Amino acid sequence: MSETVNLAEMSAKQLLGYYQEKLDEEARQAKKEGKLVCWSASVAPPEFCVAMDIAMIYPETHAAGIGARKGSLDLLEVADEKGYSLDICSYARVNLGYMELLKQQALTGETPEKLLNSPAAKVPLPDLVITCNNICNTLLKWYENLAKELNIPCIVIDVPFNHTMPITKHSKEYITEQFKYAIHQLEEITGKKFDYDKFLEVQKQTQRSVEQWNRLAAFTHYKPSPLNGFDLFNFMALIVCARSRDYAEITFKKFADEIEENLKNEIYAFKGEEKRRITWEGIAVWPYLGHTFKSLKALGSIMTGSAYPGLWNLTYTPGDWESMAEAYTRIYINTCLQNKADVLSKIVTDGKCDGVLYHLNRSCKLMSFLNVETAEIVEKVTGTPYVSFDGDQTDPRNFAPAQFDTRIQALSEIMESNEE
Numbered sequence: 001m002s003e004t005v006n007l008a009e010m011s012a013k014q015l016l017g018y019y020q021e022k023l024d025e026e027a028r029q030a031k032k033e034g035k036l037v038c039w040s041a042s043v044a045p046p047e048f049c050v051a052m053d054i055a056m057i058y059p060e061t062h063a064a065g066i067g068a069r070k071g072s073l074d075l076l077e078v079a080d081e082k083g084y085s086l087d088i089c090s091y092a093r094v095n096l097g098y099m100e101l102l103k104q105q106a107l108t109g110e111t112p113e114k115l116l117n118s119p120a121a122k123v124p125l126p127d128l129v130i131t132c133n134n135i136c137n138t139l140l141k142w143y144e145n146l147a148k149e150l151n152i153p154c155i156v157i158d159v160p161f162n163h164t165m166p167i168t169k170h171s172k173e174y175i176t177e178q179f180k181y182a183i184h185q186l187e188e189i190t191g192k193k194f195d196y197d198k199f200l201e202v203q204k205q206t207q208r209s210v211e212q213w214n215r216l217a218a219f220t221h222y223k224p225s226p227l228n229g230f231d232l233f234n235f236m237a238l239i240v241c242a243r244s245r246d247y248a249e250i251t252f253k254k255f256a257d258e259i260e261e262n263l264k265n266e267i268y269a270f271k272g273e274e275k276r277r278i279t280w281e282g283i284a285v286w287p288y289l290g291h292t293f294k295s296l297k298a299l300g301s302i303m304t305g306s307a308y309p310g311l312w313n314l315t316y317t318p319g320d321w322e323s324m325a326e327a328y329t330r331i332y333i334n335t336c337l338q339n340k341a342d343v344l345s346k347i348v349t350d351g352k353c354d355g356v357l358y359h360l361n362r363s364c365k366l367m368s369f370l371n372v373e374t375a376e377i378v379e380k381v382t383g384t385p386y387v388s389f390d391g392d393q394t395d396p397r398n399f400a401p402a403q404f405d406t407r408i409q410a411l412s413e414i415m416e417s418n419e420e
Contacts, residue, residue: 007250010254011254011258012235012251012252012254012255012258013255015250015251015254016234016235016237016238016251019238019242019247019248019250019251020065020121020237020238020241021121022247023056023057023241023242023247024057024121024122024123026055027055027056027057027123027124028122028123028124029055030054030055030124031055031124031125035053035054035055036054036055036127036128036189036190037054037055037056037057037124037125037126037127038054038055038056038057038126038127038128038129038130039057039058039059039126039128039129039130039143039146040056040057040058040059040129040130040131041058041059041060041130041131041132041135041139041143042058042060042061042135042240042311043132043134043135043311043312043314043328043331044130044131044132044157045132045157045179045182045324045328046206046243046244047199047202047203047206047244047324048130048179048182048183048186048194048199049130049186050202050244050245051194051195051198051199051202052186052190052192052194052195054128054186054190056241057123057124057126057241058240058241059091059092059095060091060095060240061237061240061241062095062098062120062121062123063090063091063094063095063098063394064091064237064284064286064393064394065120065121065237065286066094066098066118066119066120066121066394067090067094067286067287067393067394067396068286068287068289069119069120070119070287070396071118071119071120072090072094072286072287072394072395072396073396073397074097074114074117074118075093075094075097075098075101075114075118075120076090076093076094076097076394076395077097077114078096078097078098078100078101078114079093079094079096079097079100080093082096082097082100084096086395087362088138088363089136089138089142089363089364089393090362090363090392090393090394090395090398091363091393091394092138092142093395094394095142095146096142096145096146098115098118098120099125099146099149099150100149101114101115101118102115102124102125103125103149103150106125125150126146126150126152127152128152128153128154128155128189129143129146129147129152129153129154129155130143130154130155130156130157130182131143131154131155131156131157132156132157132158132159132328133156133157133158133159134159134328134329134331134334135311135331135333135334135366136333136364136365136366140156143156144156153185153189155182155185155186157175157178157179157182157328158174158175158178159175159178159328159329159334160174160175160329161334161335162329162330162334162335162336162339163336164336165335165336165338165339167326167329167330169322171325171329172322172325172326172329173322173325175325175328175329176321176322176324176325179321179324179325180321200318200319202244203316203318203319203324204318205244205245205246205249206243206244206314206318207315207316207318208246208249209238209239209242209243209244209245209246209248209249209252210239210243210312210313210314210315211315212248212249212252212253212256213239213243213248213252213309213312213313214313214315215252215253215256216232216235216252216255216256216259217232217309217310217313219256219259219260219263220232220304220305220350220351221304221350221351221352222263223277223352224268224269224270224274225268225269225270225274225277225302225304226259226262226263226267226268226269227259227269227304228269228270228293228302228303228304229280229302229303229304229305229306229309229351230284230289230292230293230303231255231269232306232309233284233289233306233308233309235251235252235255236308236309236312238251238252239252239309239312240312243312243314269302270297270300270302273300274300274301274302275299275300275301276299276300276301276302276354276355276412276415276416277301277302277303277304277305277351277352277353277354278296278301278302278303278304278305278353278354278355278356278357278411278415279303279304279305279306279307279344279347279348279351279353279355279356279357279384280303280305280306280308280357280359281306281307281308281344281356281357281358281359281371281374282308282358282359282360282361282364282367282368282371282391283308283359283361283363283364283367283393284308284393285359285391285392285393285399285404286393286394287394287395287396287399288391288396288399288401288404291401291404292404295401295404295405295408296408299408299409299412300412301408301411301412301415304351304352304353305347305348305350305351305353305356306347307332307343307344307347310332310343310347311331311332311333314327314328315327332344333366333367337370337373337374337377338377340370340374341373341374341377341378341381344356344374344378345377345378345381345382348378348382348384349382353382353384354384354415354418354419355384355385355386355387355411355412355414355415356375356378356379356384356385356386357386357387357388357389357407357408357411358371358374358375358386358387358388358389359388359389359391360388360389360390360391361391361392361393362390362391362392362395362398363392363393363394363395363398364393371388375388385411385414385415385418386411387407387408387410387411387414388407389403389404389407389408390403391404
């Protein structure tokens with residue numbers, strides 16, 4: 001049976017697993033064949049590397065997967081032993097620990113025990129890294145450190161913070177020049193001329209993937225909702241890792257078609273029993289994803305709003321440099337407080353949410369720093385109550401299930417009293 005027929009018979013969940021493994025296998029195969037492998041920041045533009053047939057690996061997604069499989073602690077301990085501070089992003093520490101073990105393996109020819117026993121997806125060391133500071137400046141030092149440790153090129157795309165909105169023309173022009181310089185660097189690294197015709201096709205593919213991602217996310221606007229927002233956390237892997245490939249488009253379209261069929265048949269995420277709807281602000285707690293989902297579900301609360309998956313709503317006009325520049329700089333955490341609050345208020349309203357849950361993430365200072373101010377503005381605009389909880393995206397030592405349960409119980413009681 002051909003691959004096409006097999007893929008057609010797969011569910012969206014099966015496609016998700018299939019394409020995640022396919023991407024990793026492509027990187028492993030590229031390394032065997034002497035082709036280039038790039039480790040990339042999650043919201044850095046993949047369009048350039050994909051246009052040049054460079055295999056892509058995303059350390060943030062890779063670390064999240066390790067956390068979800070309960071394997072982050074071993075790699076965090078490797079990073080601890082190397083002297084990395086506990087206050088550094090745990091995605092970075094998991095990745096730097098993983099890199100250290102791969103490096104040891106490459107130098108000695110023997111696989112360290114922690115790598116051998118790790119549930120981490122097996123990916124090769126990079127030949128270059130590319131990063132972008134539109135989500136945080138930690139990425140700059142993290143990728144600089146990878147480049148120094150491995151003695152490989154580091155491409156940095158500088159995307160200035162937007163202190164005012166709308167985004168200024170000079171900012172878009174500056175980012176456009178950053179894009180063009182990154183292309184120049186890739187030409188030097190690969191020894192090949194950049195194919196602008198192929199680049200245009202890659203841009204078009206990216207937009208088809210983003211269109212299906214947005215179509216999927218919009219199902220949370222229905223009440224009752226046929227989609228639980230936690231599903232977006234899982235499927236987000238492909239909007240990060242494969243948005244410039246048809247893998248993401250195929251998977252999201254399949255999932256959206258499945259959800260649409262459920263909606264027609266009045267099949268809902270909570271079988272029509274949802275009591276209250278919440279917005280989750282912040283990154284998922286990957287090591288405790290199941291606990292956070294089940295605890296909310298036990299209270300009849302469904303997550304129908306989150307700005308986190310929306311970071312990859314990278315809609316732009318293919319062929320228009322400034323349009324692409326704007327897409328990569330308007331990430332809501334790369335904008336001023338008022339715009340951040342405006343974005344979140346719209347998400348609360350569109351998701352018909354009754355309350356907001358803020359993740360005070362020890363690892364992600366940028367996403368947590370203005371949570372109190374944001375929460376106050378959003379509450380004033382939408383009238384929705386909020387609570388926060390302490391946590392971390394991949395370090396299980398920084399999350400207390402009992403505290404989380406207490407906080408969401410409090411939010412549930414507030415939302416319930418507001419209904420009276």
